[in-house]
Amino acid sequence: MSQDRQIHLSLFALPHGQLASAWRLPEIPAHSTNDLSQYAEAARIIEDAKFDAFFIADKLSAGADESWQYGPPVDAFEPFSLGGALAALTDKLGIIATASTTFQHPYLISRSVLALDHLSKGRSGWNIVTSYSPDTVKNFGQSEHLPHDERYEIAEEAIEVVRELCCSWGEDAVAWDREAGTYTQPGSVQAIDHKGHYFTVAGPGEFRRSVQGEPVRVQAGSSARGVAFAAKHAEIVFTAQTTLEEGVNFASKLRAEVTAAGRAQEEVLITPGFSYVVGSTDEEAKRAHEAFLDTVQPEHILGSIRDVVQIDLREYPLDGPVPKLPDPESVQGHQSRLGVYKRIAETENLSLREFAKRVAGQRGHHQIVGSPERLADEMQRWFESGAADGFNLMPYTIPGQLREFAEHVVPILQDRGLFRREYTGSTLREHFGLPYRG
Secondary structure (H helix, E strand, O other): OOOOOOOEEEEEOOOOOOOOOHHHOOOOOOOOOOOHHHHHHHHHHHHHOOOOEEEEOOOOOOOOOOHHHHOOOOOOOOHHHHHHHHHHHOOOOEEEEEEEOOOOOHHHHHHHHHHHHHHOOOOEEEEEEOOOOHHHHHHOOOOOOOOHHHHHHHHHHHHHHHHHHHOOEOOOOEEEEOOOOEEEOOOOEOOOOEEOOOOEEOOOOOOOOEOOEOOEEEEOOOOHHHHHHHHHHOOEEEEOOOOHHHHHHHHHHHHHHHHHOOOOHHHOEEEEEEEEEEOOOHHHHHHHHHHHHOOOOHHHHHHHOHHHHOOOHHHOOOOOEOOOOOOHHHOOOOHHHHHHHHHHHHHOOOEHHHHHHHHHHHOOOEEEEEOHHHHHHHHHHHHHHOOOOEEEEEEOOOOHHHHHHHHHHHHHHHHOOOOOOOOOOOOHHHHHOOOOOO
16 A cells, blocks of 8 residues: 555544434443543544544534434534634644535634634634524524525535635734734735625635644536536535445536646545444454444434425334435435435335435444454555545444444544545644645
């Protein structure tokens, strides 16, 4: 394996892990969802293991139908607040925070992203989302969600504004001339005077330029519109693919779009979500997996995915079949995730109860249950087949399953020459091998 191409690893950091009911496990301290020490422990684990980044998702609503009674991700921290705290507690680890272009103004996004970037000394990334939940719409004074493709049109312009603001200070703008009393070089800070269809922003931004040029841009849409958007704008693509074949097909489609957009393929890295349970043997991992799933409340999971599948599955018998789900192209919501759930429902012959348990841990991503060697083998297969440049890891539990991966899977990947033993750079761009963007 070439030493100049290795696997990239990030942690998709839900409060207590990927398993929706992880908070119910006795190993999770009570009342710890919004305890910074829990996140700090996870960050220490992955920085010691030399991960690229800590990935912080977001949801701009607490859900409907009293779904908050079932626990996280409600009661969790806002991404940039948490990211700033973790920046102070880490030295090398990248921090990727989520912001919605549909509900958050690009001036405020640029302000938050660059603040996090300076707090971390160039280790920040922005996960760009367009948001799909009807519950979120109601929190922002609207009655109906914008059409799927229009949300991407808004995102196109929002990214333009954010990038202009991030670069509105020249690279050597700060003079710090005490004698002359000049803080910035004359003419080095420029208004952007953006006048577009959705936004009018004078600028300039409030911060000097990042030491990495611009924070890294991350995007997770896998619909046709989402893929085109990623090909044009993203540097890291977070995607949900349940099988290697689907992963290879998605990567091939995305890379073709990247080329068509006039970008080099190495400018865009693909990092699928990987949900896992690891044990010392395959049998031990399977037993742990079954024990984890025993904590799942099907009514919680089925309610939580209602906005995606467009059907309230709680109205159907749990031990009956999964009802027919809509075609993804027919909805205005999360088309790519609906497509994943629809494939699972139609190809795996699951009861609704089994489907709920599957979603509770997997959430539409590829899942591995097995020994450290099995996990390493599977990751190597995806990497060498071109389906992945790295992985956004989704351990069932944090810190338990996360620590198991760091202590037992990472050394195998390192021994195979697939993963770094030490950081060689200090910025998130350097970790991912992405060029400076000025």
